[in-house]
Amino acid sequence: MTIKVTLLGTGTPAPSLEKCGSGFLLEDQQKKVLFDCGPGIVGRLLSIGVKPTEITHFVLTHLHFDHVVDFIRLWLQRWDRGRNSIPPLKIYGPVGFKRFVEQLFGRDGAFAPDIHGRIDHPIQQRIHLLRTGTAVQDWPELAVIELSSGDVVELGGWKIFARSVPHYQPYLENLGYRVETDQGIFAYSSDVSVQPDTKATDPTLEGLRELVHQADITVQHLNSVSTEVGLHEPSHSVAGRGGRPAGVQREHKNTDCDAPRTSHLAKRDKGTSDKGCDALLRRRVRVGIGPHDFRAGQAAKLK
Ligand SMILES: [Zn+2]
Numbered sequence: 001m002t003i004k005v006t007l008l009g010t011g012t013p014a015p016s017l018e019k020c021g022s023g024f025l026l027e028d029q030q031k032k033v034l035f036d037c038g039p040g041i042v043g044r045l046l047s048i049g050v051k052p053t054e055i056t057h058f059v060l061t062h063l064h065f066d067h068v069v070d071f072i073r074l075w076l077q078r079w080d081r082g083r084n085s086i087p088p089l090k091i092y093g094p095v096g097f098k099r100f101v102e103q104l105f106g107r108d109g110a111f112a113p114d115i116h117g118r119i120d121h122p123i124q125q126r127i128h129l130l131r132t133g134t135a136v137q138d139w140p141e142l143a144v145i146e147l148s149s150g151d152v153v154e155l156g157g158w159k160i161f162a163r164s165v166p167h168y169q170p171y172l173e174n175l176g177y178r179v180e181t182d183q184g185i186f187a188y189s190s191d192v193s194v195q196p197d198t199k200a201t202d203p204t205l206e207g208l209r210e211l212v213h214q215a216d217i218t219v220q221h222l223n224s225v226s227t228e229v230g231l232h233e234p235s236h237s238v239a240g241r242g243g244r245p246a247g248v249q250r251e252h253k254n255t256d257c258d259a260p261r262t263s264h265l266a267k268r269d270k271g272t273s274d275k276g277c278d279a280l281l282r283r284r285v286r287v288g289i290g291p292h293d294f295r296a297g298q299a300a301k302l303k
Pocket of ligand 1: 062064167191
């Protein structure tokens with residue numbers, strides 16, 4: 001079964017007309033799983049022909065706005081266009097995400113007047129009757145499962161491992177994910193932030209190394225700290241299967257993309273090509289650019 005990986009957005013919190021926030025689509029024939037949904041990601045999905053109603057699962061790393069703000073659009077448009085005809089979006093994320101979702105879409109949430117009107121107003125009921133054959137609608141189900149570091153989710157033949165990744169704890173939890181499939185391993189380590197004085201002993205770094213160990217594709221945010229602790233060293237074990245170190249020449253050094261990029265997850269020992277777009281994703285995908293992001297105008301220079 002083919003598994004496709006698409007980099008939808010690899011930007012930073014900095015405003016940009018070209019770049020979007022974080023968003024990565026992992027899909028096979030049965031499911032489309034979106035990891036993170038930063039600013040502009042729904043537009044990027046539409047640009048590759050994927051409608052919000054086609055997303056089956058959403059997985060969040062952490063509650064920074066550049067990873068989650070377009071989730072609001074995704075969820076609302078998916079519900080509005082798919083109600084009573086598709087299952088509720090299955091949502092996974094760290095502790096705190098359930099409260100976040102309920103505060104948006106629950107009966108007392110920020111969008112309650114909108115949702116209420118779309119369920120009960122006679123105009124909307126007529127529209128719904130024409131679309132589905134019934135005017136009756138229930139309040140949308142909020143199918144949120146909160147994950148903790150060490151949890152494993154079985155998802156249609158895939159195993160998703162969650163591990164805490166050092167970032168802005170204790171203000172918010174940040175989970176990295178390892179997806180093991182019969183076609184290979186995808187790892188997404190999201191942002192990495194460690195205080196300089198604790199980086200050598202930070203226990204969560206070991207979890208991060210486990211997440212990316214022998215992954216076929218690793219999406220990893222690049223910043224100065226993760227370089228300092230060795231997670232970007234070319235000889236590190238995140239190089240992938242086959243024991244070959246990921247030489248610098250094999251890495252795509254700047255994948256900050258202003259358009260979606262797609263590859264297929266494939267085990268290295270199947271002799272897949274290293275040419276073209278696949279090569280960009282074959283080993284490590286570095287996204288984000290670290291502390292320099294926060295200087296005005298820097299993002300445009302890094303295109
Ligand atoms: Zn972050």
